[in-house]
Amino acid sequence: MRLLALTMRLRLRLTLLYSSVFAVSGAILLGITYLLVSHAAGVFYGTGQFGGPQQGDVSYNSDRLPSLPGIARELWAQGARQREGILHELLVQSGIALAIMGVFSVALGWFVAGRALRPMAAMAATVREISARNLHERLSVQTPHDELKDLADTVDGLLARLESAFDAQKHFVANAAHELRTPLTLERALLEETLTDGEATLASYRAMTERLLALSMDQGRRLEALLMLANSERGLDRQEHFDLAAVVRRVLHTSPSWIEAVLKSAPASGDPAQIERLVANLVDNAVYYNVPDGRVNVSTGVRDGRALLSISNTGPVIPQGEIQRLFAPFQRLRTERTTYDDGHHGLGLSIVQAIASAHNAVITAHAAPAGGLLVEIAFPLQGGCPPPRK
Known part of the structure; x- marks a missing residue:
């Protein structure tokens, strides 16, 4: 509706512009x-067309009127009046013609503006019909490359991004519903089993309560991870300068001491709290998905004009085609250690990707042939992050 109103206002402005140009030109x-x-007319009536006392005169001199016959003076005065009448009539008739053509130019300008803006009207009608059920539709304006074509292509690009985001949101909601429904079903089964057990004792009730408490804590961690993912995808709340090496040191202070770290200064900008969560998730995944007596290496520094964070481990062999899937929500690497209540819900790497995107960082992940995963995140150097959202 707003696009239609904009089209009408633009058509009115173009009409006024065309009419104004015609009026000024006219x-x-x-x-x-x-x-x-x-x-x-001045040259014609100012010459000696009515004769004079001397044959060589080429222009009329009013000082010599008394020497002319009276009839010559009368003819000269009549010619001057005729000249003024002709000029007045010319001015009046031309003004009337200009006024008539001005009205005609308004109608013609309205018609021409409508023809020029017809693609925009079609775009407005198509946009009004697009909803969540048909986000796949596009304007597809088939006109020569001009400003309207650029506008239509921009709107088509926006619709494509909206369709992708909408599909991703639906997929995320479906996965979240499935993840949250499973523990609820298990809780209900435990309660029903205990209530229908006629020989239940205090010990059995206590064991059931402990399992329900563990499930509740697991759901709390899952919800916290979902909230963190949603907040990360919204962008930055604040932006300040920090050193990646200092952030990593804070995370490693509460991590296993056997992690090998080579930390060089890497100045960057953004939200240090989100970066700390990103580093913690990567370290936690590298430690958990590792082999016995394996290694975890963490390093920071500057390379190719960007602040670089690198984390690798010696975990199990990962097929190259599986790496991209691991960064999607609720996706986990299937190993013999992966259990339902292990505290890993498949959201760690998706949170990492959301935080990195908010900071304009580039993630690259490679699977080592002998096993394990190398993740490198390149951040813009200090001052290169987007401004915080309002």
């Missing part, structure tokens, strides 16, 4: 014509 043309006719 007025200038009328002025030039009046000056030319006035000059030509």
Whole structure:
């Protein structure tokens, strides 16, 4: 509706512009014509067409009127009045013609503006019909490459991004519902089993309560991870300068001491709290998905003009095609250690990707042939992050 109103306002403005240009051009043309006719008539009536006392005169001199016959003076005065009448009639008739053409130019300008904006009207009608059920539709304006074509292509690009985001959101909601429904079903089964057990004892009730408490804590961690993912995808709340090496040191302070770290200064900008969560998730995944007596290496520094964070481990062999899947929500690497209540819900790497995207960082992940995963995240150097959202 707003696009239609914009189209009508633009058509009115174009009509006024066309009419104004025609009116100004017509007025200038009328002025030039009046000056030319006035000059030509002045030359004609100012010459000695009515004779004179001497044969060689070429122009009329009013000081010599008394020497002319009375009839010559009368003819000269009549010619001057006729000249003024002709000029007045020319001015009036030209003004009337200009006014008529001005009205006609308004109608013609409205028609021409409508023809020029017809693709925009079609775009407005198509946009009004697009909803969540048919986000796949596009404007597909087939016109020569001009400003309207650029606008249509921009809107098509916006619709494509909206369709992708909408599909991702639906997929995320479906996965979240499935993840949350499973523990609820298990809780209900435990309660029903205990209530229907006629020989239940205090010990069995206590064991059931402990399992329900563990499930509740697991759901709390899952919800916290979902909230963290949602907040990360919204962008930055604040932006300040920090050193990646200092952030990693804080995370490693509460991590296993056997992690090998080579930390060099890497100045960056953004939200240090989100970066700390990103590092913690990567370290936690590298430690958990590792082999016995394996290694975890963490390093920071500057490379190719960007602040670089690198984390690798010696975990199990990962097929190269599986790496991209691991960064999607609720996706986990299937190993013999992966259990339902292990505290890993498949959201760690998706949170990492959301935080990195909010900071304009580039993630690259490679699976080592002998096993394990190398994740490198390149951040813009200090001052290169987007401004925080309002």
